[in-house]
Amino acid sequence: MSSIAKTLLLYKTLPGDNPRYDMELLLCELLECQPAYLRTWPETELTVEQLETLHEWLARRIDGEPVAHLIGRQAFWTLDLLVSPDTLIPRQDTEVLVERALALSLPIGTHVLDLGTGTGAIALSLATEKPDWKVFGCDFKASVVELAQKNADKYQLSKVEFFQSDWFEKAAGHTFDLIVSNPPYIAPKDKHLYEGDLCFEANSALVAEDKGLADIRHIVSRAPAYLNDSGWLVLEHGYDQAEAVKRLLIENGFSAVEGCQDLGGNDRISLGQYIR
Numbered sequence: 001m002s003s004i005a006k007t008l009l010l011y012k013t014l015p016g017d018n019p020r021y022d023m024e025l026l027l028c029e030l031l032e033c034q035p036a037y038l039r040t041w042p043e044t045e046l047t048v049e050q051l052e053t054l055h056e057w058l059a060r061r062i063d064g065e066p067v068a069h070l071i072g073r074q075a076f077w078t079l080d081l082l083v084s085p086d087t088l089i090p091r092q093d094t095e096v097l098v099e100r101a102l103a104l105s106l107p108i109g110t111h112v113l114d115l116g117t118g119t120g121a122i123a124l125s126l127a128t129e130k131p132d133w134k135v136f137g138c139d140f141k142a143s144v145v146e147l148a149q150k151n152a153d154k155y156q157l158s159k160v161e162f163f164q165s166d167w168f169e170k171a172a173g174h175t176f177d178l179i180v181s182n183p184p185y186i187a188p189k190d191k192h193l194y195e196g197d198l199c200f201e202a203n204s205a206l207v208a209e210d211k212g213l214a215d216i217r218h219i220v221s222r223a224p225a226y227l228n229d230s231g232w233l234v235l236e237h238g239y240d241q242a243e244a245v246k247r248l249l250i251e252n253g254f255s256a257v258e259g260c261q262d263l264g265g266n267d268r269i270s271l272g273q274y275i276r
C-alpha cells in the first residue's frame with residue numbers, strides 16, 4: 001500500500017519538462033479524480049491493482065512514452081480529446097492557430113476545411129466556438145478519421161463532418177470560406193524526430209519532404225481552387241519556415257499575408273486571404 005502523497009513523489013523519477021504535472025495526470029486517471037482531490041486527500045491509499053497499473057505506466061513513461069498515450073487522451077482548447085499513436089498528440093501551440101482563425105472576419109454560416117485533422121483538435125475547437133459554422137475535417141488515414149469522429153461524438157458536435165482524403169482529393173467540387181491546416185512539416189531525419197514525444201508519434205503526422213515544406217507547398221498551391229472569394233488559408237509550420245511559407249502564399253496569389261507567434265514567441269502561424 002502507498003498513499004497519494006507518497007506516490008506523488010515518484011514524479012522525481014520521470015523525464016520531461018513537467019514531471020510533477022505528468023504524475024498528477026497519471027494519478028487522476030488512475031483514481032478517476034480531479035487534481036484538487038490529490039491535494040485534499042493526500043493520505044488516501046492506492047489499492048494493489050492501482051499501484052500495479054501505475055508502476056507499469058511509470059516504466060513506460062521512463063522509456064519516453066508520452067503521458068497522453070498512456071492515458072489515451074489530451075486536453076486541447078476546452079476539449080479533452082482521445083488520442084492514438086496513429087496521429088499527432090494535439091499541442092498547446094496549435095491553440096494559437098484556432099485563436100487566429102476565430103479572430104478573422106468571416107460570414108455567418110462559414111464553411112471550414114481542416115486538412116490533416118488528426119484527433120480533430122482544430123476542427124472541433126472551431127465547431128465548439130462557432131455553432132453556426134459548418135466544419136469539415138479530413139485525414140488520409142482511416143483510423144485517424146475514426147478517431148476524430150469519436151471525439152466529435154463525445155461532444156455531440158453534429159455539424160462537423162470528417163472524411164478520408166489525401167489533402168483536397170475528396171473535396172473536389174466544394175469551396176470553403178476558411179481552410180486551416182497543421183500539416184506535417186518536419187524535414188526527414190531532422191534531429192527533433194529522435195527526441196521526446198516525437199519518437200512515439202506517427203511519422204506520417206510529422207515528416208514532409210523538401211525540407212519539411214512539401215505538404216505546405218501542395219496545400220498552398222491547391223487552396224485557391226477551394227476557397228470562396230475573400231476566403232482565408234491559415235497554416236501552422238516550423239519555427240524556421242515562416243519566410244518560406246509567406247513567400248509561397250504570395251507566389252500563389254494570396255494577399256494580406258501575415259504571421260503570428262506561438263506561445264514560445266516563434267513565428268509558427270502564417271495566413272493569407274484569396275481575393276478573386
Ligand SMILES: C[S@@+](CC[C@H](N)C(=O)[O-])C[C@H]1O[C@@H](n2cnc3c(N)ncnc32)[C@H](O)[C@@H]1O
Nearest residue numbers: 087088090116117118139140166167182183205
Ligand atoms: C501535424 S498532424 C496535425 C493533426 C491535427 N490537425 C493537430 O493539429 O493536432 C498532421 C496530420 O496530417 C495528416 N496527413 C498527413 N498526410 C496527409 C495527406 N496526404 N492527406 C491528408 N492528411 C494527411 C496526418 O495523418 C496527421 O493527422
